[in-house]
Amino acid sequence: MTPSGGWMVGDAIEQVALQCDPVRILRFGATTHNAHRIHYDTDYARAEGLPDPVVMAQLQGTLFFRAAARLAGEVGVVTSVTWRNRAPAPVGCVLTVSGTVTRIEGDSIEVTLVEHADDGALCAEGSAVITTTPRSSRR
Numbered sequence: 001m002t003p004s005g006g007w008m009v010g011d012a013i014e015q016v017a018l019q020c021d022p023v024r025i026l027r028f029g030a031t032t033h034n035a036h037r038i039h040y041d042t043d044y045a046r047a048e049g050l051p052d053p054v055v056m057a058q059l060q061g062t063l064f065f066r067a068a069a070r071l072a073g074e075v076g077v078v079t080s081v082t083w084r085n086r087a088p089a090p091v092g093c094v095l096t097v098s099g100t101v102t103r104i105e106g107d108s109i110e111v112t113l114v115e116h117a118d119d120g121a122l123c124a125e126g127s128a129v130i131t132t133t134p135r136s137s138r139r
Contacts, residue, residue, distance in 0.1 A: 007071075007101055013111060016067040017096040020055045025091050028059050039091065055089040060124050064113050067097040068128035071111060076130045083113065083126030094118040099128075107132045 018024075025039055034056055037044035045053045061083050068078045089095055096116055103110040108131055115124040 007104060007109060009101055009104055011101045013067060013071045013099040013101065015096055015098045016063050016070065017094055018059075018063055019094050020059070020089065020091055022053075022091055025053070025055060025059070028056060032056070032058055034058065050088055051090070053091040055091060055093070055095065055123075057085050057124075060085065060089060060095065060115060063095060063097045063115060064124070064126050064128060067099055067113055068111060068130055071099075071101075071109070071128075072130045072132075076109070076132045078128060079108075079131045080129045081126065082128075083115070083124045085124045086122050087117075089115075089117050089121075089123040095123060102127075 022040065029035060029039055038048055038050060039053050039056055042053055045051075061081065064083045065078060065081045068081055072078050094117070096118070097113055099111045099113040101109060102112045108129060111128045111130070113126050113128060114122060117123050
């Protein structure tokens with residue numbers, strides 16, 4: 001998919017959703033060496049001012065990357081992803097990332113991304129850049 005291959009500014013991208021169940025959170029924390037108790041210990045999370053354990057910011061970032069990678073497909077490369085958490089995402093929720101193509105210039109596609117919990121709360125927002133240079137011209 002290249003900018004000339006049909007993407008237009010304003011197009012919605014395919015959504016990415018993830019059930020953030022406690023086992024997934026525990027495994028992600030183990031993989032990333034993130035053992036902070038706010039992600040799995042309800043009493044500790046509440047002592048820190050949170051209503052319940054929360055999803056790691058890094059897991060939320062992987063969802064932003066996954067959404068951009070789906071848009072990039074086989075012919076693009078995700079060259080940057082940024083996000084900023086806006087509200088805690090509770091463990092147990094389904095997080096959904098959606099987005100819109102906001103700029104196309106040459107071989108670059110920029111996408112604005114947002115992430116919502118299943119209760120509709122905005123948990124994070126950000127952007128991604130995808131380069132669609134042909135594989136033969138990549139090093």
